[in-house]
Each structure stands twice: as C-alpha cells, then as structure tokens.
Amino acid sequence: MKIDILTLFPEMFDGAFSHSIIKRAKEKGLAEINLFNIRDWSAGKHKTVDDYPFGGTAGMVMMIEPIARCIEELSSKTVYDEVIYLSPDGNLLDQKLANRLSLSKNLLILCGHYKGIDERIREHFITLEISIGDYVLSGGELAAAVLSDAVVRLLPGVLNDETSALSDSFQDNLLSPPVYTRPSDFRGWKVPPVLLSGNDKEIVKWRHEQSIERTKKRRPGLLSE
Numbered sequence: 001m002k003i004d005i006l007t008l009f010p011e012m013f014d015g016a017f018s019h020s021i022i023k024r025a026k027e028k029g030l031a032e033i034n035l036f037n038i039r040d041w042s043a044g045k046h047k048t049v050d051d052y053p054f055g056g057t058a059g060m061v062m063m064i065e066p067i068a069r070c071i072e073e074l075s076s077k078t079v080y081d082e083v084i085y086l087s088p089d090g091n092l093l094d095q096k097l098a099n100r101l102s103l104s105k106n107l108l109i110l111c112g113h114y115k116g117i118d119e120r121i122r123e124h125f126i127t128l129e130i131s132i133g134d135y136v137l138s139g140g141e142l143a144a145a146v147l148s149d150a151v152v153r154l155l156p157g158v159l160n161d162e163t164s165a166l167s168d169s170f171q172d173n174l175l176s177p178p179v180y181t182r183p184s185d186f187r188g189w190k191v192p193p194v195l196l197s198g199n200d201k202e203i204v205k206w207r208h209e210q211s212i213e214r215t216k217k218r219r220p221g222l223l224s225e
C-alpha cells in the first residue's frame with residue numbers, strides 16, 4: 001500500500017513512522033509512506049499557503065491553489081482509492097473504516113491546519129472526510145499518523161503473528177481480554193490460574209467470556225451495533 005500525505009509540517013511525522021510496526025512495514029516493503037510539503041506547490045514568491053477568510057472571522061484559511069496543484073500533480077501519477085481530508089467534522093474513524101481502508105492500494109491524506117481549508121477543495125477533490133474523535137486538534141497531522149497506523153498494521157504480513165490483528169479490540173465489536181506475562185505471582189497478585197493450566201480449550205473459552213464481560217462493562221454500546 002502507498003500512502004501519500006500532504007502537509008505543511010512534514011517533520012511532525014518523523015517519530016510516528018520511524019519506529020515499531022510502521023517502521024517494519026516500510027522496511028518489508030509492505031507500506032510506502034510519502035510526505036509532501038504543500039508549500040512546495042505555492043506559486044508565489046513568498047510561498048504563501050494561507051490567507052484571511054472572506055467575510056472575516058478569526059484565523060487563517062489554507063488556500064485552494066497550492067493544494068489543488070499538489071493533488072492534481074500527484075493524481076496524474078497515481079490512482080487513489082480515496083482522497084482523505086482529516087477534520088473534526090468528518091466520519092468518525094472506527095475499526096470498520098480502518099479495515100475497509102486497509103484494502104486500498106493507494107491513499108492520499110490531506111492534513112489541514114489553521115482554521116481549515118478552502119471549502120472548494122473539499123467539494124472538488126476530497127472523496128472521504130475522517131475525524132479521529134470528538135475533540136479539536138491543532139491540525140490534521142497527528143490524526144493522519146493515527147489513521148496511517150490503524151490501517152498499516154492491518155496489512156497482511158505486517159504483524160508477526162498473523163492472527164493478532166484479528167484478536168484486537170473492536171474486531172467483532174468486542175474489546176480484547178486482559179493479558180498477563182511473567183511472573184505469575186507478583187506480590188501475591190496472581191495470574192488467573194486457567195492461563196497457566198495448559199488447557200487450550202478452557203483458555204479460549206475464558207478469553208471469550210472476559211471479552212464479553214469487559215465489553216458489557218466498558219462499552220455496552222458496541223454489543224448492540
């Protein structure tokens with residue numbers, strides 16, 4: 001999968017994509033993530049990318065020209081499954097949406113900043129708008145990192161244990177059961193004995209019960225979705 005990210009702040013992604021699972025996915029050639037600085041598509045001498053809003057309210061708006069030129073240039077070389085804009089008023093990101101996007105070949109993600117982007121970009125270029133939660137971030141970059149992580153870890157071959165994405169919280173609308181590792185007794189706080197029993201059938205049953213219990217208690221709404 002290829003993910004092309006358009007941003008005014010490419011440095012914000014340095015940490016997010018150079019460790020752990022995403023790093024491994026890139027090294028294995030399973031995911032290619034490219035960062036494009038929108039400023040490079042500004043035609044002006046001063047490389048301006050934002051301007052005052054018509055009608056006058058506080059804050060600056062990202063201009064249509066550099067973004068349109070950037071999207072058009074990239075789209076002439078790559079056919080994108082979705083051109084995504086991250087915004088608090090987009091569709092809420094959940095596991096189902098991450099699963100669907102993980103089947104894509106090419107994604108373009110546009111990160112907004114300041115007061116937002118000129119509405120005409122959303123009307124004419126964007127095919128999918130995504131929010132990562134009901135709160136406002138300073139820009140789309142952190143949201144783009146979250147979305148990319150949620151999608152890339154689902155690509156076949158990215159996780160070591162092929163089944164581990166399937167047992168994640170939210171797959172099947174259930175939260176994950178608790179997990180434990182050594183020591184089996186820490187200050188008298190013991191690991192549930194069934195996990196030490198070696199009885200695989202009982203362990204699978206226990207985990208499933210725990211998942212249901214946890215979901216009922218913490219996110220009952222998931223069970224009726």
Ligand code: ADE
Pocket residue numbers: 086087088130131132133134135136137138139140143
């Ligand atoms: N940009 C600012 N806030 C955001 C959010 N909650 N989700 C996605 N993009 C955003």
